[in-house]
Amino acid sequence: MTQVRVQAEDFDVAAEVAQLRAGNAKVGGIVTFVGTVRDLNEGADVAEMELEHYPGMTEQSIEAIIEQAKARWPIYGALVIHRIGPLKPTEQIVLVAVTSAHRGEAFAACEFIIDFLKTEAPFWKKEQTPEGARWVDARVSDDAALKKWTVS
Known part of the structure; x- marks a missing residue:
């Protein structure tokens, strides 16, 4: 099941986890990640973050990512919920x-x-800081994290 x-x-x-695993007795491992808004980013206090997206394209992009994961590992289900707005x-x-x-997969x-x-x-992120609003740039660390998944 993909959602x-x-x-x-x-x-x-x-x-959400209960619904994802409901009735599947084959499930032996469930792993979750929850991301939250931090109050500090790149040395600035963050009062609010606003997330925008490209409707339709965003969902298709996430579904494609899940399909890539399914092609690499024998997973039963995957769920991604991403919030938008302030x-x-x-x-x-x-x-x-x-x-x-199994847990490893x-x-x-x-x-x-x-x-x-x-x-x-x-997705595009805009933060409200004491110095005003600013768009959040891509992080080098996020790009570096992708490199470990590249097959040589």
Whole structure:
């Protein structure tokens, strides 16, 4: 089962995981990643982050990332929920959840999905700081994280 949702509303991690694994007795491992808004970024206080996306294209991009993960690891299900709109520090931004028979595959697939999501999905982030609004640039560390998935 693959699910992708882009939404303004918050999500309940426990309820989402329960739905993802519901009725599948083959599931032996569930790995989740929850990303939250930090109150500090690149040395500046962050009062709010606003996320924008390209509707339709964003969902297709995330679905393609999940399909790549499924081609690499024997996973049963994957769920990505990504929020948009204005968010305050400590609020949830993203949930990535993966089910598989074993933990190793679930951990690898979850990490793969979030690494690609951070760099490949069409989202734009704007932060409100004491100095005013600023767009968040791509991070070198996020690009470096992708390199470990490249097959030589």
